[in-house]
Amino acid sequence: MSRSNPSPVERRTLFSWHSERLLPYWLLAPAVVVTVVIVFMPMAQAVFTSFYDLILFRPNASKFVGFGNYVKLFNDPVFWTALWNTIIWIGLTVPLQMGLGLVAALLLNREFPWRGLARALIIIPWALPSVVIALMWRWIYDPNTGVLNDILIYLSIVQSAVPWLADPKVAIYAIIATLTWQGFPFFAVMILAGLQGIPRSQYEAASIDGASTWRQFVHITLPGIAPVLATAGLLRVIWVANSMDVIFVMTGGGPGYATHTLPLYAFVKARQNLDFGYGTAIAVTFTILLGAFVVLYLSRTMREVER
Amino acid sequence: MKQSALRRIITTDLPVLLIVLFAMAPFAWMILTSLTPTAVLSATGVSLSPLGWSLDNYVRLIEQTSFLKNMLDSLIIAAGTVVVGLIVSVTAAYAFSRFRFPGRKLLMLQFLLINMFPIVLLILPLFVLMRRFNILDTHFGLILANATVAIPFAVWMLTSYIGAIPKSLDEAAMTDGCSRLSALRKIVLPLTMPGIISTGIYIFITAWNEYLYALTLGGRNVRPVTVAIQTLIGEYQIEWGLLAAGAVVGAMPATILFLLVQRRLIGGLTQGAVKG
Numbered sequence: 265m266s267r268s269n270p271s272p273v274e275r276r277t278l279f280s281w282h283s284e285r286l287l288p289y290w291l292l293a294p295a296v297v298v299t300v301v302i303v304f305m306p307m308a309q310a311v312f313t314s315f316y317d318l319i320l321f322r323p324n325a326s327k328f329v330g331f332g333n334y335v336k337l338f339n340d341p342v343f344w345t346a347l348w349n350t351i352i353w354i355g356l357t358v359p360l361q362m363g364l365g366l367v368a369a370l371l372l373n374r375e376f377p378w379r380g381l382a383r384a385l386i387i388i389p390w391a392l393p394s395v396v397i398a399l400m401w402r403w404i405y406d407p408n409t410g411v412l413n414d415i416l417i418y419l420s421i422v423q424s425a426v427p428w429l430a431d432p433k434v435a436i437y438a439i440i441a442t443l444t445w446q447g448f449p450f451f452a453v454m455i456l457a458g459l460q461g462i463p464r465s466q467y468e469a470a471s472i473d474g475a476s477t478w479r480q481f482v483h484i485t486l487p488g489i490a491p492v493l494a495t496a497g498l499l500r501v502i503w504v505a506n507s508m509d510v511i512f513v514m515t516g517g518g519p520g521y522a523t524h525t526l527p528l529y530a531f532v533k534a535r536q537n538l539d540f541g542y543g544t545a546i547a548v549t550f551t552i553l554l555g556a557f558v559v560l561y562l563s564r565t566m567r568e569v570e571r
Numbered sequence: 572m573k574q575s576a577l578r579r580i581i582t583t584d585l586p587v588l589l590i591v592l593f594a595m596a597p598f599a600w601m602i603l604t605s606l607t608p609t610a611v612l613s614a615t616g617v618s619l620s621p622l623g624w625s626l627d628n629y630v631r632l633i634e635q636t637s638f639l640k641n642m643l644d645s646l647i648i649a650a651g652t653v654v655v656g657l658i659v660s661v662t663a664a665y666a667f668s669r670f671r672f673p674g675r676k677l678l679m680l681q682f683l684l685i686n687m688f689p690i691v692l693l694i695l696p697l698f699v700l701m702r703r704f705n706i707l708d709t710h711f712g713l714i715l716a717n718a719t720v721a722i723p724f725a726v727w728m729l730t731s732y733i734g735a736i737p738k739s740l741d742e743a744a745m746t747d748g749c750s751r752l753s754a755l756r757k758i759v760l761p762l763t764m765p766g767i768i769s770t771g772i773y774i775f776i777t778a779w780n781e782y783l784y785a786l787t788l789g790g791r792n793v794r795p796v797t798v799a800i801q802t803l804i805g806e807y808q809i810e811w812g813l814l815a816a817g818a819v820v821g822a823m824p825a826t827i828l829f830l831l832v833q834r835r836l837i838g839g840l841t842q843g844a845v846k847g
Contacts, residue, residue, distance in 0.1 A: 291663060
């Protein structure tokens with residue numbers, strides 16, 4: 265703070281009626297300035313770059329192409345593959361995480377001696393770096409020496425080793441399984457907090473009225489945690505949509521384009537081909553699509569929850 | 572009585588145990604892998620009995636790679652992000668929770684929106700900007716990059732923490748002659764300390780675990796552990812034992828911190844979501 269130790273007289277003038285009104289803006293200034301510089305300026309730059317044909321190692325050859333990159337995108341079959349993969353990716357991962365998280369939360373909400381320990385241990389996947397998670401699962405999925413194939417062959421569930429990450433049909437589901445594992449603790453913790461907010465008296469009243477466990481779940485538990493599910497679900501959709509680091513380390517988007525999602529495609533384009541113009545155009549498109557989804561989701565769920 | 576205990580074990584303890592095993596098994600497998608010497612690993616696979624274990628991979632990790640230096644890089648970046656993130660966010664959060672001023676809603680919304688921006692949208696222009704200002708591949712550059720995530724998060728967390736402290740306390744201090752800023756320093760900060768610490772720890776963990784910024788904006792001179800772990804693949808042929816040792820060591824700081832503070836951290840994180 266630049267104005268430390270003002271004299272009493274000075275202080276009175278500094279915090280006169282006028283400055284008291286300005287004070288919140290001063291207090292906000294550092295955070296706002298920093299975020300403008302490191303978030304909003306780069307973002308504006310991204311939108312700007314997406315209208316240019318910019319290859320990073322030939323900066324002088326960059327030229328304005330208007331919506332050229334977006335037109336190219338529209339005609340790019342890989343874009344549509346990546347978009348479809350993104351939809352599958354979000355559409356399967358988030359419900360799976362939520363389902364598993366719900367089961368875990370319901371169990372953790374019961375009384376048993378080692379509840380605190382169990383709760384702490386379940387969260388471990390959430391604390392691990394995503395690179396570690398990705399490498400760990402690559403090791404587990406390894407077609408020759410991976411433990412998953414060993415177990416499945418031992419149990420005679422499969423006859424021969426499955427190349428989990430090398431088979432274009434299987435790879436994306438293998439990664440979805442990994443991300444489900446990584447993300448379910450978040451839901452478990454959120455839902456658990458929601459469950460603990462439901463008054464016990466409601467269940468007591470219901471069981472006096474003879475409601476079955478299932479009916480109690482449907483009519484008390486689910487409505488009770490609906491707001492948490494809505495919030496946590498949205499946060500996860502955004503997070504899962506954006507999280508490409510696990511895919512990047514596990515398959516790099518391959519085999520072929522089988523595990524490309526939109527953010528990954530943008531990243532790979534820019535990183536490997538140094539094609540920043542096209543890469544940012546993909547990133548901007550993805551952001552707009554995600555933003556549209558969020559707005560749609562918010563307007564729908566808000567109505568649902570309020571009802 | 573006995574029957575109800577048995578019932579509880581079957582309906583609760585066992586299923587919980589299954590989920591805990593599911594959550595822990597992959598990382599446990601990684602630890603076992605890291606303890607198995609490479610020769611054994613390629614001959615007979617991961618050693619399940621303690622007799623076959625050795626610290627061989629860890630010794631090689633420390634002696635033959637720059638892993639300790641990478642840990643230091645990660646530490647500097649994560650700690651720097653905590654400092655930058657907290658300093659600019661505390662005053663902002665105080666302003667949001669104590670003042671009603673024109674533009675408040677809009678500014679709060681701004682910080683919420685930043686949380687949603689895809690990292691890929693920022694990473695490319697940040698690369699171009701940082702290259703222009705010559706801060707690519709420096710600690711400072713990566714601290715700034717991580718701050719894009721840390722600041723909006725910290726502003727929101729701290730606003731709810733400070734909001735939970737009764738306004739009357741700092742008003743009382745001000746009638747006793749404190750200025751706004753000294754009321755913030757003497758009354759609000761000490762009371763918010765637990766919240767500030769959990770927010771700081773969360774920022775630390777996130778920055779420590781961050782990978783894409785580290786890969787793109789750093790990587791040569793400044794190479795955080797998350798990037799270093801992956802290069803263990805490239806520098807040698809895939810040596811799973813060494814890689815596993817790197818993964819275990821690299822994941823340790825964040826995991827231990829997380830386990831230490833998980834109760835309070837989760838309390839803080841879920842508060843907001845459950846309320847609204």
